[in-house]
Amino acid sequence: MTQHPHSASAITVDGLRRSYGSGKDPFEAVRGIDLDIPAGTIHALLGVNGAGKTSSLEVIEGLARPSAGQVRVLGLDPIADRAQVRRRTGVLLQRSGFVADLSVTETLRMWATTVTDARPLEESLVMLDLTHRADTPMRSLSGGEQRRVDLACTLMGRPDVVLLDEPTTGLDPESRRQVWRLIRGLREEGAAVLLTTHYLDEADALADDLSIMRAGRIVRSGTPTQIVADHPSEISFATPDKELPAIANGRASHDGDRTLLQVEDLQASLTELLRWAQSYDVRLDRLVARTASLESVFLAVADEPDGLAPDQPNDTHVLEGSNR
Numbered sequence: 001m002t003q004h005p006h007s008a009s010a011i012t013v014d015g016l017r018r019s020y021g022s023g024k025d026p027f028e029a030v031r032g033i034d035l036d037i038p039a040g041t042i043h044a045l046l047g048v049n050g051a052g053k054t055s056s057l058e059v060i061e062g063l064a065r066p067s068a069g070q071v072r073v074l075g076l077d078p079i080a081d082r083a084q085v086r087r088r089t090g091v092l093l094q095r096s097g098f099v100a101d102l103s104v105t106e107t108l109r110m111w112a113t114t115v116t117d118a119r120p121l122e123e124s125l126v127m128l129d130l131t132h133r134a135d136t137p138m139r140s141l142s143g144g145e146q147r148r149v150d151l152a153c154t155l156m157g158r159p160d161v162v163l164l165d166e167p168t169t170g171l172d173p174e175s176r177r178q179v180w181r182l183i184r185g186l187r188e189e190g191a192a193v194l195l196t197t198h199y200l201d202e203a204d205a206l207a208d209d210l211s212i213m214r215a216g217r218i219v220r221s222g223t224p225t226q227i228v229a230d231h232p233s234e235i236s237f238a239t240p241d242k243e244l245p246a247i248a249n250g251r252a253s254h255d256g257d258r259t260l261l262q263v264e265d266l267q268a269s270l271t272e273l274l275r276w277a278q279s280y281d282v283r284l285d286r287l288v289a290r291t292a293s294l295e296s297v298f299l300a301v302a303d304e305p306d307g308l309a310p311d312q313p314n315d316t317h318v319l320e321g322s323n324r
Contacts, residue, residue, distance in 0.1 A: 010192030115157030
């Protein structure tokens with residue numbers, strides 16, 4: 001994991017495990033993860049459904065106790081020191097319940113009574129572009145608008161730590177980017193942001209560091225640039241009639257009528273492939289060449305077999321280096 005030596009850790013997670021059920025075969029949703037998230041940074045937690053993201057976030061939020069390991073938020077235990085932690089933490093859950101007949105203004109005003117040093121109501125409305133919906137009942141809002149009210153409530157108390165579980169679900173592209181600007185602003189103000197998301201472009205655009213979870217473990221961690229750099233680039237094309245040469249450091253596979261080459265050096269390998277095609281008068285139809293992306297890494301991780309016994313340590317690839 002990337003170290004930020006000039007920032008204090010706002011969230012630390014050490015060997016976190018979380019199990020469901022009892023008896024001989026409880027289900028272990030989180031199997032020994034570590035996180036260190038400094039103030040003034042954004043950390044994205046990625047993984048397919050069931051990877052353990054929300055189970056981890058609920059422990060960090062103080063909504064559940066860990067089965068093993070330790071969590072500290074601003075140096076405090078999120079359960080034992082809940083009153084202190086809650087005042088300085090903003091939490092956005094995947095789903096929140098609102099009183100359907102209350103207006104947006106009434107909802108925010110009610111929420112403001114639960115936090116210390118609440119933002120002025122008008123500031124919250126402007127921040128989430130809700131001024132024109134201030135007097136609208138919650139039941140009349142679209143799903144995206146309700147999500148923005150969620151965010152306004154989350155940020156009402158000017159939190160030092162912000163925990164966002166899929167913050168832009170249901171938002172249109174323009175609203176998503178507005179929320180992205182807001183999240184970047186939280187970082188500039190010195191808050192630590194931990195978010196889960198299924199949008200890989202969101203993680204790539206926002207995260208200083210990210211962790212990819214699979215089967216309850218963190219299996220990749222680092223900056224987006226570092227994680228992508230550790231993954232091969234791809235060249236794909238319609239499989240030609242002539243047998244392909246061995247491309248330096250390339251690994252070939254087939255998907256239907258297409259050939260996929262995974263290569264370490266995209267430019268050199270593509271040049272070699274095109275020279276071969278020209279020499280033998282071979283046409284490479286539907287040729288696509290692309291550098292590694294966060295999506296390709298994520299899909300490769302999702303396809304990996306679990307392969308670890310429950311008590312084995314994390315199969316974590318730690319990538320050293322400075323922040324983007």
